[in-house]
Amino acid sequence: MKSSLYLALVHHPVLDRQGATVTTSITNMDVHDIARTGRTFGVRRFYVVHPVPGLRSLAERIVEHWRSGYGSRYNPSRHEALGRVEVEPDLDHVIAAVEQDSGCMPRLVATTARERSGAMRYDELARHLADGEDAWLLLFGTGYGMCDEVFDRCEAHLEPVHGVDGYNHLSVRSAAAVILDRLTRPR
Amino acid sequence: MKSSLYLALVHHPVLDRQGATVTTSITNMDVHDIARTGRTFGVRRFYVVHPVPGLRSLAERIVEHWRSGYGSRYNPSRHEALGRVEVEPDLDHVIAAVEQDSGCMPRLVATTARERSGAMRYDELARHLADGEDAWLLLFGTGYGMCDEVFDRCEAHLEPVHGVDGYNHLSVRSAAAVILDRLTRPR
Incomplete structure (x- = not known):
């Protein structure tokens, strides 16, 4: 992978079961699983995106435990994973952070479990990651997926993870694992 | 996939950090994520394997909520996933249950994050699953992995999930997602 790949887990604006725009809570296991x-x-940074200061502080404290607290000595492999986590209030801050880290504006790609027209194939993005020099920011939604206003800011969205039939209700933790494997595994 | 694929999540006998044989607790999110x-x-059944009756009862109660309780009406897709979960005390009971469901003795394959000699490649098992008629039981360990006595009962073990370098500390939830995708995705 020549390009730099970044992830963001979006807690707002996302949809609930009824299609209303909501803010979800930060789930500790999302942070750990997706960081690992x-x-x-080979992801450079994983951004946990949440608009509520109190929840960001809590997430920071948990990450700090593994980054430099007792957890960093207790479990070095967890330290290595959580050391790449940053907590940001919104997508603008994430984009600025990626730009600062990579030296270029990231190209945004959304992920979704729903069918949306014009999806980018995994092998297409995998080729970009392997051959190009760009910074790519891959967005994952919590709840029932990200709102259209997030998709509107992305240049593309990846095709959903299809299994053996129409059922594709993976957790965001499982979906992130499958998608990163598909994007980075040499073929 | 012509063969029947079954999963088991093993909580005993597994290793702890120090290499001692222990029994781990059942984690609710493991059950949900791996069921989904x-x-x-396309897995036929997912067996949660635990030797302690009290923890099995608790797991049964949670599964029952989604299989036939209020959860089955509240979230039908969760119902569909959790409906394939069964709770068993040990590997012998799992093997008997698979035999009853599939009509044949399952062929056992272990998964592991550690390097062990003679690993089976993903494409090899994928070919068996696509072409054969057998029942395959894929074992996942909790804690720091399954004990040798479990590996001794398996005819093979799959190669670990390798990412971009030596780091492969995935959660069992993430590893199961990657492995099933590798085994069942048409190429």
Whole structure:
């Protein structure tokens, strides 16, 4: 992978079951699982995006435990994964952080479990990641997926993860693992 | 996939950090995530294996909520995934249950994050699943992995999930998602 790959987990604006725009809570296991998956597949930074200051502080404290607190000595592999996590209030801050880290504006790609027209194939993005020099920011939604206003800011969205039939209700933790494997595994 | 694929999540005998044989607790999110992943990729049954009756009863109660309780009406897709979960005390009971469901003795394959000699490649098992008529039981360990006595009962073990470098500390939830995708995705 020549390009730099970044992830963001979006807690707002996302949809609930009824299609209303909501803010979801930060789930500790999302942060751990996706950080470990990201580290495994060479992701540079994983941004946890949440608009509520109190929840960001809590997430920061948990991450800090593994980054430099007792957890960093207790479990070095967890330290290595959580050390790549940052907490940001919104997408603008994430984009600025990626730009600062990579030196270029990231190209945004959304992920979704729903069918949306014009989806980018995994092998297409995998080729970009392998051959190009760009920074790519891959967005994952919590709840029932990200709102259209997030998709509107992305240049593309990846095709949903299809299994053996129409059922594709993976957790965001599982979906992130499958998608990163598909994007980065040499064929 | 012509063969029948079954999963088991083993909580005993597994290793702890120090290499001692222990029994781990059942984690609710393991059951949900792996059930959803299993349903997505066409797994016939997912067995949660635990030797302690009290923890099995608790797991049964949670599964029952989604299988036939209020959860089955509240979230039908969760119902569909959790409906394939069964709770068993040990590997012998799982093997008997698979035999009853499939009509033949399952062929056992272990998964592991550690390097062990003679690993089976993903494409090899994928070919067996696509072409054969057998029942395959894929074992996942909790804690720091399954004990040797479990590997000794398997005819093969799959190669670990490798990312971009030596780091492969995925959660069992993420590993199961990646492995099932690799085994069942048409190429």
